[in-house]
Amino acid sequence: MVSDIDKFYRKAPQNPRSQSPNSITKTDRNPTDAKIDPYGTGIRPEPYRNGNGASILGPRNLDREKQDPDMIRPPSTDSGHLPNLKWSFADSHMKIEEGGWARETTVRELPTSVELAGVNMRLDEGAIRELHWHKEAEWAFVLEGVTRVTCIDAEGGNFSDDVHKGGLWYFPAGVPHSLQGLGPGGTEFLLIFDDGNFSEEETFLLSDLFAHIPKSVIAKNFRLTPEIFDRIPKGEKYIFQGSVPSTIELEQPSRGGIKPSRYQFTHNMTGQKPLEASGGQVRITDSTNFPISKTVAAAHVIIDPGCLRELHWHPSADEWAYFIKGRARITVFAASGTSRTFNYVAGDVGIVPKGMSHYVENLSEDEPVEFLEIFRSAKFEDFSLEQWLAETPDRLVKEHLFAGDKYNGKKFLDALKAGKDPIKAPVRDSKL
Incomplete structure (x- = not known):
């Protein structure tokens, strides 16, 4: 039996290879703002999105654009002005x-x-x-x-x-x-x-x-x-x-x-026993297990191919992320209708100011993302969006997000899990 999520993925193309063998064109449609990986697909990002945009006629830094597909072609959800975080x-x-x-x-x-x-x-x-x-x-x-x-x-x-x-x-x-x-x-x-x-x-x-x-x-x-x-x-x-x-x-x-x-x-940070998530591993080192470290806390994170460091935020310190391996994208939501998406490769630094919700998505289907989340804090703290909603009365969640849509509201509430799963594996039918 094919799951509903797989039906969705079959209907919504994950990359525009079918429209062009080399690059995105004006005919591209990507209504869900699905990820693009120029390294994995060979497709060059262009400033076209769902029928809008135009080609670039002037000088170009193609190597930089290949590393930053969501800069050249930002998701439709990006809005407002956030300073550079990369x-x-x-x-x-x-x-x-x-x-x-x-x-x-x-x-x-x-x-x-x-x-x-x-x-x-x-x-x-x-x-x-x-x-x-x-x-x-x-x-x-x-x-x-x-x-x-x-x-x-x-x-x-x-x-x-x-x-x-x-x-x-x-x-x-x-x-x-x-x-x-x-x-x-x-x-x-x-x-x-x-x-x-x-x-x-x-x-x-x-x-x-x-x-x-x-x-x-x-x-x-x-x-x-x-x-x-x-x-x-x-x-x-x-x-x-x-x-x-x-x-x-x-x-x-x-x-x-x-x-x-x-x-x-x-x-020995990587010698710690990891938290095994459905889509990767997390090791946290702060003053609770490394007592001398009173002003810096950190997490060592591995995101498996195609997986997602869940939507979350940090309440008391900015995140200073350092990428060791792989290719990732992060959208930072800054409230007041403002969000911006950035792409990162090994050797890059990313900043997420405290309180701002974000995720880290592995762009590759073949290679893990390895990075450090580092904070000026004695203790590592984050809030999970899913855990919050799972521990909130169902009525409140449904009336916020699915008023008048009982069918999809029930499906959403049934899918919520209260446990901690900081790295999400994609949902796929085991028979496919």
Whole structure:
């Protein structure tokens, strides 16, 4: 037996391949604003929608348009004016250093990134992000490789750990620390800071500190003579090639009076048991399972091909999304009849301001979407649209949405599920 939803999909074409082998034309009809995936279908988006629009005659950036099909051909539901909520690290300035590089996405690159800032950093094997500290807290997710981290806490406790792919670290504001790439190929990671105005140029660096304090004072501070410091660096080192470290045990300082920290600054995020949804997986890391992380909470999300991170919103913090794999679209509803749709690929950053409803749809039928939802908050919180309606009296829901339409109102109410299913699998008849 064919389900009603499958009858609908059979009647409503999911892409306009039948109208044109290469691109959307004026004859295209897509009344439900179904997704378009130029990479998966080979169909080029054009500014035509349900008989409206016209071709582009002037210069074009076809590669960019292919990545942003809902920019060139927005859904009919887009309305009003929302500021830009998307940035790609590919458009960020690359700071190239000895043994590594860094590039950032802050409020300067993306004005809507007011609560958090991000830095994408690479350290080759043995390369060191020099001893430093920040005015802001630092949260990090390892994208590839292994990173050696060291720090001391505010009580003078010593901490070191090797953080592997999918692992995190968090250093509260002011905590001095260092990072180093380990193993063949080194490491790459995403750094998050709990202030959108953060700048890598304003980091407090050890070499920079020594270069800008009188040598007489440095000598007095360390009970030495000034000439000891004649050959110290004359400016910041930032990232530089160092020697390959030994094990953590062999690297520990040998002098007396050192105590281990009683705080855990690292966490294996992808090693957590996931919440298994019908259309993917979610792992949440916040202060409830990573207590040191008081200002940053995050979810690691995998959306299976063709599936949907459900309609939801976050009540107390903006979402700072970072896409690791796949192709996705997000529509942000900002109230007052305003909504706008954006498309994202790996390396992109998306902002969703607090309270604004949105979804994340996997555009591909073959590849999963993997991304991070990150918040300036001690705890991860969201509200599910379906869960809300499922736990609201049926009469209220029906009279809001289906007044005078008992048949479809009953079908809608029967379909509602009160349980949590943050990633929805598409409904398909098992016999098809």
